[in-house]
Amino acid sequence: MRGPMDGELAPDATSGGAMRRRPAAIAAATLIAIVLALSAIGTANAAPRGKPNQIQYEYVPPKNPAHQPIHDQMKQGRALENLQELLSPLRLPYPLMLKVAGCDGVANAWYENEVITVCYELLAEIQKNAPKQDLPIGISRADTMLGPALDVFLHETGHAVFHMLEIPVLGREEDAADQFSAYLMLRLGKDDARRMILGSAYSYNLQMPQGPHVTVPLNAFSDEHSLPAQRAFNVLCIAYGADKKLFADVVEKDYLPKKRAEGCAYEYEDLTFAMTKLIGPHIDKRIAAKFHEVWTRTISARRARLARQSDTLDVKPDPVGTGGKP
Numbered sequence: 001m002r003g004p005m006d007g008e009l010a011p012d013a014t015s016g017g018a019m020r021r022r023p024a025a026i027a028a029a030t031l032i033a034i035v036l037a038l039s040a041i042g043t044a045n046a047a048p049r050g051k052p053n054q055i056q057y058e059y060v061p062p063k064n065p066a067h068q069p070i071h072d073q074m075k076q077g078r079a080l081e082n083l084q085e086l087l088s089p090l091r092l093p094y095p096l097m098l099k100v101a102g103c104d105g106v107a108n109a110w111y112e113n114e115v116i117t118v119c120y121e122l123l124a125e126i127q128k129n130a131p132k133q134d135l136p137i138g139i140s141r142a143d144t145m146l147g148p149a150l151d152v153f154l155h156e157t158g159h160a161v162f163h164m165l166e167i168p169v170l171g172r173e174e175d176a177a178d179q180f181s182a183y184l185m186l187r188l189g190k191d192d193a194r195r196m197i198l199g200s201a202y203s204y205n206l207q208m209p210q211g212p213h214v215t216v217p218l219n220a221f222s223d224e225h226s227l228p229a230q231r232a233f234n235v236l237c238i239a240y241g242a243d244k245k246l247f248a249d250v251v252e253k254d255y256l257p258k259k260r261a262e263g264c265a266y267e268y269e270d271l272t273f274a275m276t277k278l279i280g281p282h283i284d285k286r287i288a289a290k291f292h293e294v295w296t297r298t299i300s301a302r303r304a305r306l307a308r309q310s311d312t313l314d315v316k317p318d319p320v321g322t323g324g325k326p
């Protein structure tokens with residue numbers, strides 16, 4: 001839709017006959033838009049209903065030997081199997097593949113053609129950035145690895161869900177995927193929700209220069225993602241909006257400015273409305289009821305193992321951490 005409309009209007013902007021031709025162009029574009037909009041509604045109604053248990057996974061052997069420990073420990077910890085189970089309530093029209101793979105030095109993750117790829121490089125980076133000790137705000141070193149790793153998978157799942165279920169997105173899709181991830185993390189038990197959210201916010205903050213005044217290249221503002229600091233404030237706001245008590249210290253300690261915090265309950269309410277209305281119908285409620293149980297079972301062991309490892313061999317940061325997420 002954007003193509004034809006842009007094509008029609010662009011010449012008008014520079015030519016002298018702009019005023020005369022413009023109404024016709026707009027009328028044509030409007031007609032096209034209406035036809036497309038109507039057919040889109042038809043498509044949505046005709047979309048396959050989907051079924052649960054559509055998550056598949058693959059541990060692609062790393063190309064870089066340095067990533068072998070990440071691969072091995074994720075596999076031993078059944079990281080992708082656990083994620084598969086957590087996401088199994090999603091009713092999808094086609095299988096969705098979760099994949100960890102080497103990306104030739106690129107630390108990234110993406111969704112494309114029903115496949116989510118998370119690079120070992122990105123997991124290695126999360127692991128490298130983990131602090132040496134637990135943080136004073138009450139989250140452990142393990143949480144600073146588990147939180148961002150879980151966030152990466154859930155963010156990409158957000159993209160996948162929008163695409164596979166033809167969910168309309170108003171605003172920027174990258175922000176919507178962040179919100180999708182935050183919302184799911186907040187469905188965990190309180191203690192885990194807090195740990196994962198704060199671990200994730202910690203990781204975003206590390207990606208920015210530190211201090212009250214920062215300098216970033218101008219083109220950073222053109223990125224389709226919000227800036228890391230914005231992503232951190234956004235996730236904290238959603239969390240605070242969801243549970244003012246659980247995240248009270250986030251505002252008291254000024255990690256989230258009071259001015260933003262005032263509207264967070266409304267932001268969370270908007271998100272809840274969208275998730276309930278748009279994603280809710282695609283969740284198998286019976287399977288979803290087991291969500292907490294699955295999470296608790298898988299994450300507790302994982303966190304304990306990460307904690308033990310950082311206690312004993314601090315020299316060698318635990319590669320699993322990253323993959324460690326559920």
Ligand SMILES: [Zn+2]
Pocket residue numbers: 155156159174177
């Ligand atoms: Zn994204």
